[in-house]
Amino acid sequence: MRVSQLLNPTLREVPAEAEIISHQLMLRAGLIRKSAAGVYTYLPLGLRVLKKIEAIVRQEMDSKGGQEVLMPIMQPAELWQESGRWDVYGEEMFRLKDRHQREFCLGPTHEEIITDLIRGEIRSYKQLPILLYQIQNKYRDERRPRFGLMRGREFIMKDLYSFDRDEAGLDVSYQKMYDAYCRIFSRCGLAYRPVEADAGAIGGTGGTHEFMVLADSGENSVVYCPDCNYAANVEKAECRPQPVEAKAEKGERQLVHTPKVKTIDEASDFLKIPATSFIKSLLYQGDDKLFLVLVRGDREANEIKINNALGGFISLQLASPETVKKLLGCAPGSVGPVEVPPSLLVIADQEVSLMEYAVCGANKDDYHLVGINLKTELRIDQIHDLRTIVPGEACPNCRASLKEARGIEVGQVFKLGTKYSKALGATFLDENGVEKPCVMGCYGVGVSRTMASAIEQNYDESGIIWPIPIAPYHCILVPVSTKDTQVVEAAEKLYQELQSLGVEVILDDRDERAGVKFKDADLVGYPLRITIGSKTLANGQVELKERKGGDTRLVSLNDTAGQVK
Ligand code: ATP
Ligand code: MG
Numbered sequence: 001m002r003v004s005q006l007l008n009p010t011l012r013e014v015p016a017e018a019e020i021i022s023h024q025l026m027l028r029a030g031l032i033r034k035s036a037a038g039v040y041t042y043l044p045l046g047l048r049v050l051k052k053i054e055a056i057v058r059q060e061m062d063s064k065g066g067q068e069v070l071m072p073i074m075q076p077a078e079l080w081q082e083s084g085r086w087d088v089y090g091e092e093m094f095r096l097k098d099r100h101q102r103e104f105c106l107g108p109t110h111e112e113i114i115t116d117l118i119r120g121e122i123r124s125y126k127q128l129p130i131l132l133y134q135i136q137n138k139y140r141d142e143r144r145p146r147f148g149l150m151r152g153r154e155f156i157m158k159d160l161y162s163f164d165r166d167e168a169g170l171d172v173s174y175q176k177m178y179d180a181y182c183r184i185f186s187r188c189g190l191a192y193r194p195v196e197a198d199a200g201a202i203g204g205t206g207g208t209h210e211f212m213v214l215a216d217s218g219e220n221s222v223v224y225c226p227d228c229n230y231a232a233n234v235e236k237a238e239c240r241p242q243p244v245e246a247k248a249e250k251g252e253r254q255l256v257h258t259p260k261v262k263t264i265d266e267a268s269d270f271l272k273i274p275a276t277s278f279i280k281s282l283l284y285q286g287d288d289k290l291f292l293v294l295v296r297g298d299r300e301a302n303e304i305k306i307n308n309a310l311g312g313f314i315s316l317q318l319a320s321p322e323t324v325k326k327l328l329g330c331a332p333g334s335v336g337p338v339e340v341p342p343s344l345l346v347i348a349d350q351e352v353s354l355m356e357y358a359v360c361g362a363n364k365d366d367y368h369l370v371g372i373n374l375k376t377e378l379r380i381d382q383i384h385d386l387r388t389i390v391p392g393e394a395c396p397n398c399r400a401s402l403k404e405a406r407g408i409e410v411g412q413v414f415k416l417g418t419k420y421s422k423a424l425g426a427t428f429l430d431e432n433g434v435e436k437p438c439v440m441g442c443y444g445v446g447v448s449r450t451m452a453s454a455i456e457q458n459y460d461e462s463g464i465i466w467p468i469p470i471a472p473y474h475c476i477l478v479p480v481s482t483k484d485t486q487v488v489e490a491a492e493k494l495y496q497e498l499q500s501l502g503v504e505v506i507l508d509d510r511d512e513r514a515g516v517k518f519k520d521a522d523l524v525g526y527p528l529r530i531t532i533g534s535k536t537l538a539n540g541q542v543e544l545k546e547r548k549g550g551d552t553r554l555v556s557l558n559d560t561a562g563q564v565k
């Protein structure tokens with residue numbers, strides 16, 4: 001490739017809309033351009049990086065026996081109604097209708113589609129386990145699309161789904177994916193940590209780990225142990241069973257008597273935060289665990305959000321008491337189960353308008369634990385800031401002092417169990433002819449987010465420093481003059497030579513000053529720059545400069561190709 005022909009519009013200025021470094025550099029280096037909030041076009045160099053990450057992901061999935069498929073982006077509402085998620089997925093789902101008014105969504109994830117496929121095609125235990133994956137666009141109407149590729153509304157994910165005969169099989173599949181994810185992120189040149197995570201709204205029975213890239217711009221807080229491999233998302237850390245009293249002793253936490261609240265105003269009064277927009281968490285104790293309930297009221301948004309520690313984050317758009325009942329499995333004013341054991345005390349007045357629900361948790365009747373060292377007002381996307389485990393506390397494994405870092409979630413592995421296979425009837429006949437539901441797992445890598453994360457960890461004041469395995473090209477050839485025929489000829493010759501050796505090389509043949517070419521090369525972040533100037537060429541030499549570390553050396557023109565390779 002020749003830079004003169006390449007669509008690579010670099011920018012000198014930092015675009016005002018870009019808050020974090022990867023977003024700034026991707027725009028400045030001409031890798032992406034915005035089409036709408038959270039929706040981007042990948043320009044040629046950006047796409048090359050993306051394809052490299054995809055290739056790494058594909059290799060690692062294939063090596064674990066994954067088979068690639070491609071599922072539809074457009075998904076029929078019926079499947080989501082069968083799984084029960086059509087009504088609960090909330091505003092993050094893009095919904096559309098066809099000309100016959102049939103409802104569809106743009107897939108935010110693919111459990112329904114894949115389970116539907118499996119129920120049609122798998123009959124016998126002999127066909128299991130099976131691991132199917134795809135690399136494809138996902139659509140989520142994020143509340144706050146931002147940070148460029150980090151939180152898009154259209155983004156690229158690799159999602160693999162495993163189907164096993166039993167839990168033991170699932171454990172094997174899970175471990176395979178866990179290992180594959182470690183390899184993927186290492187190969188992409190990332191410093192990451194697998195952390196214990198909460199099961200989240202996706203539901204499911206067992207374990208889940210998030211893969212966190214440590215970077216200051218991360219939206220998650222990770223507490224980790226410097227001495228052993230313990231690490232946890234603070235959401236998870238927060239939920240570790242601990243006696244209420246013990247917690248209450250530390251700091252200003254206390255168990256207080258609270259009146260039952262019926263309206264947002266009452267709740268806001270009790271929580272001592274403004275009624276117009278509030279979010280507050282209450283910790284309460286169930287049979288043997290502590291649960292965190294987030295209460296959020298927002299008159300503008302017409303909704304209350306509830307986060308419970310086991311069930312994860314449930315977004316409710318409360319339309320009526322019936323909706324509350326349907327979603328929480330209990331009527332307003334009564335105590336009832338959410339999907340998982342914790343009971344929620346739902347308090348609402350049948351008369352009040354849809355905004356005026358407050359949902360509170362309590363361990364003892366009429367008691368709530370408040371003041372759990374939380375910020376009193378948070379945006380939904382800052383929920384990760386909540387914490388009860390703080391750096392300096394002892395590691396649960398080895399008692400060393402825990403540290404904290406910001407993390408970007410680049411991947412997650414889940415044990416789903418039989419939630420979807422039971423709901424949709426994806427069953428098989430075992431050795432004894434007994435019909436059983438497949439035991440499932442799902443595993444996602446944010447491919448486009450991984451690209452952004454790689455920049456968050458690899459840059460300097462001049463631009464991106466791509467790790468070699470995902471660099472758009474390995475090396476750039478910069479002839480310092482386009483007037484000097486010897487320089488031009490040497491550059492052309494080397495360019496051909498490197499290409500024939502299979503080196504991914506790009507030639508900056510533009511009629512620009514050397515300084516401009518160097519700046520662009522640094523900004524885009526090619527791992528190696530080969531500069532061909534008349535002075536060094538007179539000695540039969542060219543200059544090799546490594547982007548990372550800046551090591552520079554002169555090598556003989558004849559040896560260059562061999563050295564680069
Ligand atoms: P987050 O907590 O950041 O919202 P998630 O937990 O909702 O992410 P998953 O459903 O676990 O995401 O999806 C698997 C992976 O897809 C995530 O680990 C992340 O890397 C990526 N991903 C999720 N949402 C986005 C997004 N809006 N833009 C880019 N990548 C995303
Ligand atoms: Mg999300």
Ligand code: MG
Binds near residue numbers: 409
């Ligand atoms: Mg998450």
Ligand code: MG
Binds near residue numbers: 210409411412
């Ligand atoms: Mg996740």
